[in-house]
Amino acid sequence: MYQTFYRDQTQFYVAVDCIIFGFSEGRLSLLLLKRNMEPAKGQWSLPGGFIEAQESAEVAAARVLSTLTGLDEVYMDQLMLFSKIDRDPGERVLSVAFYALINVADSNREQVRLHNAYWRDLDDLPALIFDHPEMVHSALKRLRIEASTKPIGFNLLPERFTVPQLQALYEAIYGISIDKRNFRKKLQSMPFLVKLDEKDKTSSKRGAYLYSFDKERYEKAKLEGIHFAL
Amino acid sequence: MYQTFYRDQTQFYVAVDCIIFGFSEGRLSLLLLKRNMEPAKGQWSLPGGFIEAQESAEVAAARVLSTLTGLDEVYMDQLMLFSKIDRDPGERVLSVAFYALINVADSNREQVRLHNAYWRDLDDLPALIFDHPEMVHSALKRLRIEASTKPIGFNLLPERFTVPQLQALYEAIYGISIDKRNFRKKLQSMPFLVKLDEKDKTSSKRGAYLYSFDKERYEKAKLEGIHFAL
DNA sequence: GTTATAAAGTGTAAAAAATACAATTAAATA
DNA sequence: TATTTAATTGTATTTTTTACACTTTATAAC
Numbered sequence: 001m002y003q004t005f006y007r008d009q010t011q012f013y014v015a016v017d018c019i020i021f022g023f024s025e026g027r028l029s030l031l032l033l034k035r036n037m038e039p040a041k042g043q044w045s046l047p048g049g050f051i052e053a054q055e056s057a058e059v060a061a062a063r064v065l066s067t068l069t070g071l072d073e074v075y076m077d078q079l080m081l082f083s084k085i086d087r088d089p090g091e092r093v094l095s096v097a098f099y100a101l102i103n104v105a106d107s108n109r110e111q112v113r114l115h116n117a118y119w120r121d122l123d124d125l126p127a128l129i130f131d132h133p134e135m136v137h138s139a140l141k142r143l144r145i146e147a148s149t150k151p152i153g154f155n156l157l158p159e160r161f162t163v164p165q166l167q168a169l170y171e172a173i174y175g176i177s178i179d180k181r182n183f184r185k186k187l188q189s190m191p192f193l194v195k196l197d198e199k200d201k202t203s204s205k206r207g208a209y210l211y212s213f214d215k216e217r218y219e220k221a222k223l224e225g226i227h228f229a230l
Numbered sequence: 231m232y233q234t235f236y237r238d239q240t241q242f243y244v245a246v247d248c249i250i251f252g253f254s255e256g257r258l259s260l261l262l263l264k265r266n267m268e269p270a271k272g273q274w275s276l277p278g279g280f281i282e283a284q285e286s287a288e289v290a291a292a293r294v295l296s297t298l299t300g301l302d303e304v305y306m307d308q309l310m311l312f313s314k315i316d317r318d319p320g321e322r323v324l325s326v327a328f329y330a331l332i333n334v335a336d337s338n339r340e341q342v343r344l345h346n347a348y349w350r351d352l353d354d355l356p357a358l359i360f361d362h363p364e365m366v367h368s369a370l371k372r373l374r375i376e377a378s379t380k381p382i383g384f385n386l387l388p389e390r391f392t393v394p395q396l397q398a399l400y401e402a403i404y405g406i407s408i409d410k411r412n413f414r415k416k417l418q419s420m421p422f423l424v425k426l427d428e429k430d431k432t433s434s435k436r437g438a439y440l441y442s443f444d445k446e447r448y449e450k451a452k453l454e455g456i457h458f459a460l
Numbered sequence: 461g462t463t464a465t466a467a468a469g470t471g472t473a474a475a476a477a478a479t480a481c482a483a484t485t486a487a488a489t490a
Numbered sequence: 491t492a493t494t495t496a497a498t499t500g501t502a503t504t505t506t507t508t509a510c511a512c513t514t515t516a517t518a519a520c
Binding site: 006014080094 | 236239240241242243244280281282283284285286287288308309310311313314315320321322323324326375
């Protein structure tokens with residue numbers, strides 16, 4: 001039987017690490033933990049934890065994220081397994097990296113604070129332990145690829161958002177500036193972006209119309225060959 | 231210290247499984263193992279093996295591939311970790327899937343035979359054990375994404391290949407038929423495709439010119455903003 | 461040695477997509 | 491009432507993608 005055969009094999013600790021993206025005031029940020037004890041005191045790390053006996057990696061990552069932010073059903077996707085022998089100087093630990101997209105305002109501020117976690121601007125990250133910088137790099141690369149063909153960016157925005165907000169998000173993700181007329185032109189070809197009657201007046205006197213992403217309409221459009229592309 | 235903390239954690243067997251793509255006679259194929267003993271006798275599986283104490287997942291996958299085919303320095307990329315609790319009905323085993331692209335002719339036929347491995351047409355795969363079908367699906371999806379913007383398809387061809395061969399490869403990867411004039415037009419914009427003086431006459435009386443992919447020129451072109459795209 | 465065969469090789473026009481670019485509108489505040 | 495600031499709108503140009511058919515080359519058959 002399998003069991004007998006497997007018994008000779010080495011077993012490993014397997015952790016998950018989460019690259020949690022947020023977006024506010026036109027900037028992408030990551031939710032990071034500040035170590036307040038040795039070793040590596042003062043250094044920063046990605047939120048993570050060990051996979052438990054009865055968990056898949058995906059469930060473990062969702063647990064870590066839920067514990068930290070109070071959020072469930074968050075957009076999350078696995079990046080890959082990081083397994084270099086010395087990636088953790090303490091002991092051999094493999095780690096599966098996940099990236100998550102959340103709306104900062106939805107997270108539980110107190111819970112985040114209690115875990116000694118802080119939102120740090122993606123363009124100005126502190127030094128991170130282990131291979132966490134590599135994980136972040138990998139996550140950003142993946143985010144850029146995914147966000148261009150799938151409507152995942154909306155997970156970083158409130159339920160209702162304005163066109164200028166959406167544009168600022170894409171400008172932040174790709175680090176470019178986009179012509180607003182061309183940007184709106186693309187949006188017009190997406191029947192799953194629903195224009196609401198209400199305006200958001202927090203960032204201008206005139207106010208900008210609020211929109212929402214209609215998941216059902218998106219699925220319908222996809223079947224008709226209309227794809228998301230930004 | 232870390233060690234003390236880690237000791238409470240569960241450890242896991244971690245395997246690698248390889249989706250090894252080949253291309254011959256206009257068709258993609260996978261190198262699969264046929265089980266000639268129980269359990270699951272007669273069923274097919276992806277080539278794989280356990281990660282050993284002093285190996286990274288990448289090294290383990292390269293070892294598995296080298297043992298099976300005699301090939302080193304093969305194009306290989308990690309897909310992700312598969313970790314569903316019951317994915318292996320025998321015991322809890324996590325598995326990292328890798329996909330590899332090899333030139334079938336380069337592999338050691340006897341070695342492959344000895345491991346009870348066979349090339350099976352991708353369009354006519356046998357039933358596979360565990361979550362291996364999911365891994366294959368994931369690999370094909372990744373291959374399609376990667377092959378469209380990176381010159382990785384050449385790993386499936388001989389060192390020197392013809393334009394019709396290259397076109398047939400891309401037609402096989404994407405399951406479409408491509409206009410040969412438009413295909414050649416795109417190739418003309420790629421200075422790293424070197425036309426040789428020799429012809430391959432195995433598939434036509436007239437013969438088709440052989441080309442090779444020049445990696446150095448590719449890197450140079452990339453710096454100049456010329457990207458691979460097919 | 462002429463002819464038949466089969467795959468390799470070639471160019472252009474039309475359509476679609478991406479890009480560049482500037483004035484007007486709306487609402488609050490001075 | 492005038493000023494301010496961000497939101498909103500359309501068109502012309504360029505680039506890219508797509509559609510499409512005949513000629514060339516070398517071998518094999520006659």
